[in-house]
Amino acid sequence: NAGVTQTPKFQVLKTGQSMTLQCAQDMNHNSMYWYRQDPGMGLRLIYYSASEGTTDKGEVPNGYNVSRLNKREFSLRLESAAPSQTSVYFCASSEAWDRTLTYEQYFGPGTRLTVT
């Protein structure tokens, strides 16, 4: 099992360019998440997908879109990159999503994005 995989590992964009970060999991998990991690701040949730076919905004969704392509894959798109989106992006998955319980989240290795 590869767990959670992300591509690319590194990316440099110019302001205004677009790109899609790919994420896939092979654990048959129902729920998937996108986070960003910035120095001095905790991981912040961008978007999540509680189950296939659904997506919801997290704490910092502005400037991003997501697609839950199927149960395995959850992509994050930056339509017009800005320097403020320079960050490390982590995808995660969990067995399920529940409002009052939590399931262990398994993280991918991250994508280091620089926007100049």
Place this chain on the structure above:
Amino acid sequence: RKEVEQDPGPFNVPEGATVAFNCTYSNSASQSFFWYRQDCRKEPKLLMSVYSSGNEDGRFTAQLNRASQYISLLIRDSKLSDSATYLCVVLDSGNTGKLIFGQGTTLQVKP
């Protein structure tokens, strides 16, 4: 005030030492708490869940103090391999199912 606050450190300790980290959370209605470990430039991984009665896993002990709204992580007999950043995580009390991460506390264990 941040929802989950941690002292970023770094905490520099010798091998074999006992070290403790605290984490405070702002919402008294929060119910579920966790410690994740993150190695340098790697992804976070669940270290342990924090139960109301406290729990222990080998050299690691996690405790919850609801009255003071803090969670602690105690590491005994520190190993070089314990060097990492420890993330305090709280389940959002607003029934959203979302996790709220602290910024992390960095531990460096020296020989």
